[in-house]
Each structure stands twice: as C-alpha cells, then as structure tokens.
Amino acid sequence: MAAREKKSPLTNLIAGGTAGFMEALICHPLDTIKVRMQLAKSIPRNAAGAKLSFVGVGMKIVQKESPLALYKGLGAVTAGIVPKMAIRFTTFQFYKDFMIDKNGTPWKLNNLWAGLLAGVTEAVLVVTPMDVVKIRLQAQRHSMADPLDIPKYRNAGHCAYTVVREEGFGALYRGVGLTSLRQASNQAANFPTYHFLKGYLQRTQDIKELPGYQAAIIGCISGAMGPLVNNPIDIVKTRIQRTPNPEGLGGWARFKEVNGAILKNEGWRAFYKGVTPRVLRVAPGQAVTFAVYERVSSWLDTNSDTFKLTATAK
Numbered sequence: 001m002a003a004r005e006k007k008s009p010l011t012n013l014i015a016g017g018t019a020g021f022m023e024a025l026i027c028h029p030l031d032t033i034k035v036r037m038q039l040a041k042s043i044p045r046n047a048a049g050a051k052l053s054f055v056g057v058g059m060k061i062v063q064k065e066s067p068l069a070l071y072k073g074l075g076a077v078t079a080g081i082v083p084k085m086a087i088r089f090t091t092f093q094f095y096k097d098f099m100i101d102k103n104g105t106p107w108k109l110n111n112l113w114a115g116l117l118a119g120v121t122e123a124v125l126v127v128t129p130m131d132v133v134k135i136r137l138q139a140q141r142h143s144m145a146d147p148l149d150i151p152k153y154r155n156a157g158h159c160a161y162t163v164v165r166e167e168g169f170g171a172l173y174r175g176v177g178l179t180s181l182r183q184a185s186n187q188a189a190n191f192p193t194y195h196f197l198k199g200y201l202q203r204t205q206d207i208k209e210l211p212g213y214q215a216a217i218i219g220c221i222s223g224a225m226g227p228l229v230n231n232p233i234d235i236v237k238t239r240i241q242r243t244p245n246p247e248g249l250g251g252w253a254r255f256k257e258v259n260g261a262i263l264k265n266e267g268w269r270a271f272y273k274g275v276t277p278r279v280l281r282v283a284p285g286q287a288v289t290f291a292v293y294e295r296v297s298s299w300l301d302t303n304s305d306t307f308k309l310t311a312t313a314k
Contacts, residue, residue: 011300012093016085019292023285024077029070030281031077033058035138037274038238041266054277065142073134075156080130084122089293092118092191111192119187123180129172131179132241133159139242167244174245178237178255185233186226186282193222194290209298216291223286227278232271234278235262 033054037044044052044060052060061069095114099107107113136159142151153159163171197218201210210218227234239258249257262270 011297012089013082013086015293015296015300016089017082018296019289020081020085021078022292023288024074024081026288027281027285028074028077029058030054030277031134032070032072032138033061034274034277034281035135035238036061037277038235039139039242040273054274054280057277072140073137073156076130076133076137076159079156080126084126084130085289085293087122087125088118088187091121092187109192111195112188115187115189115191116184118191119183119185120180122187123183124176127183128174128176128179129160131237132163132172132174135238135241136163171244174251175237175240177251178233178240182226182230182233182237185230189225189229190222190286193225194218194286197221210294212291212295215294216287219290220283220287222290224279224283227275227282231275231278235271235273 037054037057044057046052046056046060058070092114095117096106096110099110099113101107133156137153137156140151140153142149153162160172198210198215201214201218202208236255236258239262240254245251245254
C-alpha cells in the first residue's frame with residue numbers, strides 16, 4: 001500500500017489549540033448566559049415582570065456586573081482548550097484509524113464511534129475539571145466593576161485550589177459521568193455530520209480543500225446537533241457541578257435528587273433551559289473551530305517539511 005500522509009499529534013495540538021482559543025474568545029459570553037439561565041430556579045424576568053430572552057439575560061448581567069462578567073470563567077476555558085482540542089482531534093483520528101479491517105476497509109459508522117470515544121476521552125482527561133471551575137466562576141453574582149465586591153473565587157487557579165482544599169480532589173470530577181455522556185453525544189453527532197457534509201461538498205465541487213466559509217457553515221450545522229439532543233444532560237450536570245454534594249450523598253443519589261427536584265419544582269420544560277444560547281454558543285463555536293482548524297492544519301501540512309510535523313504511515 002502506498003505511503004499516506006497523517007497529521008502528527010503536534011499538528012493537532014497547534015491547529016486544534018488555535019481553533020479552540022478563537023472559539024472561546026468569541027463565544028464565551030453566550031456560555032456564561034447559558035449557565036445563568038440553567039442555574040435559575042425560575043424564569044428570569046425584567047423589572048416589569050416580562051420574561052427575559054437570552055439577550056435580556058446578557059444585558060442584565062452587563063448592567064449589574066459589568067461587561068467583563070460575561071467572561072467569567074474564561075481563564076478556566078482557555079487553560080483547558082489546547083489539551084481538549086488536541087485530545088479531541090488526535091483521539092478521533094486514532095480511533096478512526098483503528099476502526100479499519102485487515103483489508104483496509106473502514107468499519108460502518110466509524111466516524112460516529114470514533115467521535116463518541118473521542119468525546120469520552122476529552123471529558124475524562126480535561127473537560128470535567130475545567131467545567132467544574134468554569135461553572136463555579138460563572139455562577140458567582142458579583143460586580144466585577146466594584147473592587148469592594150470580593151468574590152469567593154478570584155480566578156480559575158484560585159477556584160481550583162479552593163475546591164480541592166475544601167471539598168477534595170474528587171470534587172473536580174463531580175459530574176464526570178454526565179459530562180462524558182454529554183461530550184460523547186456531542187462528538188458522536190458533530191464529527192459524522194461534519195465529515196458527511198465535507199465529503200459531499202468535496203465530491204460535488206471536485207475540490208480537495210473546502211473554502212473557509214464552507215467549513216464554517218458545515219461546522220455550524222454539525223455543532224447544533226449535540227445541544228439539541230443532550231440539553232437535559234447538560235442541565236443536570238450544571239446543577240450538580242455548581243455546589244458540593246451533601247455529605248453522605250453519592251453520585252447516583254445526587255443525580256436522582258437533582259432530576260427529581262427539577263421535575264417537581266420546575267417541570268420538564270426546565271430541562272431545556274438555556275438551549276437557545278447553548279445552540280448559539282456551540283454552533284458558531286464549532287463553525288470557528290472547524291474553519292480555523294482546517295486552515296491552520298492545511299498551512300502546517302503545506303509547511304510540514306519546514307516544521308517536521310508530518311508522519312508517514314505505510
């Protein structure tokens with residue numbers, strides 16, 4: 001079999017990390033709004049009693065806490081985004097390459113299974129502790145414009161240290177099962193959709209590399225799939241990760257308690273709180289991620305001899 005070019009882990013690290021950083025920088029305010037809506041025990045309303053949209057919630061945060069409050073938890077996200085994206089793209093390709101029979105034929109639905117396993121891997125290694133810290137920071141309702149309004153957690157590092165000191169190291173992995181389920185379902189929907197649409201556009205246009213705007217469009221479409229399916233999981237995960245578990249209450253018991261409380265006090269519709277800002281956060285985020293990843297990856301491949309990034313496989 002002829003030699004074929006494979007992206008090295010370093011290519012995935014650089015391209016994925018760059019893409020992830022740009023995604024976080026552009027889309028993090030929507031994530032903060034999503035978390036606030038998910039944590040609300042009742043529907044957010046304005047002074048006149050009218051229901052607030054996600055834009056209204058964002059404006060309320062800005063008015064009460066300053067525009068910088070929309071970027072609470074960004075440090076935790078950026079600190080984890082490079083390894084998360086490196087793990088996502090590298091392990092997706094690893095699992096996909098593994099799912100080939102002895103004749104070189106890919107397994108059926110290999111993009112789906114590789115995406116699912118990549119989602120679990122990133123959830124366990126990076127996403128869960130990053131989410132715990134991010135949610136704790138985003139849940140703090142203090143004014144960043146008032147120097148006398150001192151929050152419990154000053155930044156991502158201080159938050160992680162405080163959580164470990166007060167609750168133990170295991171607290172950073174609170175909700176790991178739900179996070180793994182969320183990430184697995186996200187990537188199991190994300191990667192197959194993206195690669196199906198990418199292959200279709202490449203065949204119909206007879207081109208090897210998609211223009212950046214096309215990668216962004218299909219990235220946006222694929223990114224919307226996961227949140228529409230797994231928002232209930234994200235709601236329960238967010239509630240669990242916000243506060244310490246009551247003493248003596250295990251993970252499964254906590255899961256049932258939170259589920260029961262939501263159904264009893266807020267109704268089943270509460271499981272779709274924040275779905276609009278979540279779609280508006282994840283979909284354009286994936287548009288940015290795939291567009292930047294494809295561009296940076298292509299540039300690195302073109303200059304692979306200079307940077308020695310290309311690995312050759314038989």
